[in-house]
Amino acid sequence: MNRILSYKAAAVQFEPELGKVEENRLRMIEFANKAAKLGAKLIVFPEMATSGYVWKNREEISPFVETIPGKTTSILTDICLSNDCYIVTGLPEVDSNGSYYNSAVLVGPEGVIGTYRKTHMFSADPLWAREGKDETPVYDTPIGKIAMLICMDAMYFEPSRIAVLKGADIIAFPTNWVGKGGNKPPSNTWRLRAKENELYWIASNRCGTERGAHFTGGSGVIDPTGEVLECLITGEGIVIQEITVSTSRENRLLKCRKPYAYQELLLNPYLWKEGETRALSDSVSFDVLCLSLNSFPTLQAFEQYVQSYLKKCKFNTENRLLVVSEISFDNDQSIDLKEYQNLLSDIAENYGLFIVSSYSDSTYSNRIPISFIVGPEGCMGQYQQVHKGEIEDSSFLVVELPFLRVGLLTGFDAQFPESYRVLAKLGADLVAVSTNQEIPFEAWAQKIRAYENDVALAIAAPITAVNSMIFLHSEVSIESSQADQSLYHLFIPKMVSKARERSFLRRLNHHLYDLLVEEIQK
Known part of the structure; x- marks a missing residue:
């Protein structure tokens, strides 16, 4: 049965303090309640929102990792239950084997709905976190089919393409997007991923600096044509915008895909330096x-x-x-x-x-x-x-x-x-x-x-x-x-x-x- 869902989606932009988990959770509660009062049914927080991002090693971050479900998800579940909304946030996760992951979690009134572990790492991640081992999951909720990706995942088209092939309507995107003056937010990379998959992209980036890393801000709501509906360039705040999701939408580009021609996507020809077995022409x-x-x-x-x-x-x-x-x-x-x-x-x-x-x-x-x-x-x-x-x-x-x-x-x-x-x-x-x-x-x-x-x-x-x-x-x-x-x-x-x-x-x-x-x- 076709459903057309219209509601407000929000991206929270704030500056977590490194290692101050309790303080960061309190600020998340404040932002989440404010977004809910503004009518948001989906609220997205940044990557590693509870802990901060730039960690040197496993030992340094170990006091701040947590399980899913855990204390953060319990707090967010209460907010979702009180406000009939859904929340996505990033946090450092520890599993039952003691492995650490840069993760995102989707929470609703019923509790934890699903998790995603970052699969494409940026420079700080491999110092303490393992790569996620599963292709992009999609979670069916009363407000649409939601996938989660984290930061560097957007630099590769594959994760978001897999999400839409699984039926995703929305990608909730916690990120700690870094850049210098020429990297003007919101990132065109986020826009392209929304456009080429014809879905909504809710990007929540942090702002400020941490151990020399400068975060660009630019949190925003991006529609299926790649247009930025609303964004916040600098500072802390909430970006909120009405979105409309049709559960029977026709994806024009996906209909034209030719999977038989894509087998090379599964190959890894650059695992070794070129020239070992495949000759290169001279550089001229x-x-x-x-x-x-x-x-x-x-x-x-x-x-x-x-x-x-x-x-x-x-x-x-x-x-x-x-x-x-x-x-x-x-x-x-x-x-x-x-x-x-x-x-x-x-x-x-x-x-x-x-x-x-x-x-x-x-x-x-x-x-x-x-x-x-x-x-x-x-x-x-x-x-x-x-x-x-x-x-x-x-x-x-x-x-x-x-x-x-x-x-x-x-x-x-x-x-x-x-x-x-x-x-x-x-x-x-x-x-x-x-x-x-x-x-x-x-x-x-x-x-x-x-x-x-x-x-x-x-x-x-x-x-x-x-x-x-x-x-x-x-x-x-x-x-x-x-x-x-x-x-x-x-x-x-x-x-x-x-x-x-x-x-x-x-x-x-x-x-x-x-x-x-x-x-x-x-």
């Missing part, structure tokens, strides 16, 4: 050029335009990658894909290039895009868009150039975190996206996907779409404007070497991700 400088185009009357007009443009270009190396936006023609004309590829191959030979482009082939009823890469000797590889594709065994593609491993994506495939992760697992150093203006691209979202997969990114979109970009973490960030026909950057060896360290990919917990490759019953 190379040029990347993204060319934004609009439609053309004919293929010959396209050729003349590109040839004329390239004659004026000044490259810095002999290693050149050109990414061209998806080609289209006036009056929706069709061309032969092989003819287009051969034409680009001739251009590649004339200018010493490798060229990535895409074309929506009319061979298929829905004009499904095909992305490909050509060099002077012809087409080096192509793939049909995996999501919303018509070939059931279509798979993602990485092509090895003499100076770079390039992963290819169409614009629609780039909307899925699985696509980026598979290409990264296949060894891509750079992801090249050739897209059209129909795909709703947002620069901040694509940058996060490149960052969390340790890859450079080159996107070519039509001029009118204003979506082209070249990006690599803190090294390169160039975006197009209406006046930009092209974007260019010279990559030097240390840039690609930084990506090949695979610092994010080395910390994945592959044993928790089985659900990502399973067909979910609709």
Whole structure:
């Protein structure tokens, strides 16, 4: 039976004092009662709210760990019972074997409903806490299906994706999110996780500093489109906002998932340093050029335009990658894909290039895009868009150039975190996206996907779409404007070497991700 639930959700932002558990609990009681009086039915507290966060070792934190159920959950249960609400908080947990965990607990009027143990650790956690061993649990409550994640878990798309595959409507997110001046809260990472899973994200971050760690604040309520409904940037307080949860909502993106193409998500190719068994190309400088185009009357007009443009270009190396936006023609004309590829191959030979482009082939009823890469000797590889594709065994593609491993994506495939992760697992150093203006691209979202997969990114979109970009973490960030026909950057060896360290990919917990490759019953 379909239920539409509307109620207020609250995120509490406060500054716990290190080691002062009783004082912190008293402040939590004060905040919880205040939020409940404001009408909140779901109240979320920060990570490690009872104890503070930056601990040196097990011995130091041992006086402050507690069981679940325990004293904190008993106090919160009383509040929930008195106010008919639900509370999520972070705390340091000890289990029956004496192991410590950075945990979150969901409490309601009936007591403890469920727990979650942080699975993706930040730098302070492994000094005292074990990783959680279970994939993201989801708890069915009268106010919706609630999952809990903690802080660093949001930096990996897998935990929140698993939550929504299990039916979660809401992710309650206790965090101690740290950062410097450039890390402006609320984090775009939280927004992306809400948006790509089409669920509510209730983020409760602490504020202040502790042993040199600066916490960003920015607690907020984020809706299923990734929009921040309400937030608190600095200081202590309560963020409260009405949310509406439909138990029979249709998740557009989940319907398009293709689990058969995601098997690489379960692999761990970066457990060891690259090069031991899989040879790497030499680190050399190379040029990347993204060319934004609009439609053309004919293929010959396209050729003349590109040839004329390239004659004026000044490259810095002999290693050149050109990414061209998806080609289209006036009056929706069709061309032969092989003819287009051969034409680009001739251009590649004339200018010493490798060229990535895409074309929506009319061979298929829905004009499904095909992305490909050509060099002077012809087409080096192509793939049909995996999501919303018509070939059931279509798979993602990485092509090895003499100076770079390039992963290819169409614009629609780039909307899925699985696509980026598979290409990264296949060894891509750079992801090249050739897209059209129909795909709703947002620069901040694509940058996060490149960052969390340790890859450079080159996107070519039509001029009118204003979506082209070249990006690599803190090294390169160039975006197009209406006046930009092209974007260019010279990559030097240390840039690609930084990506090949695979610092994010080395910390994945592959044993928790089985659900990502399973067909979910609709």
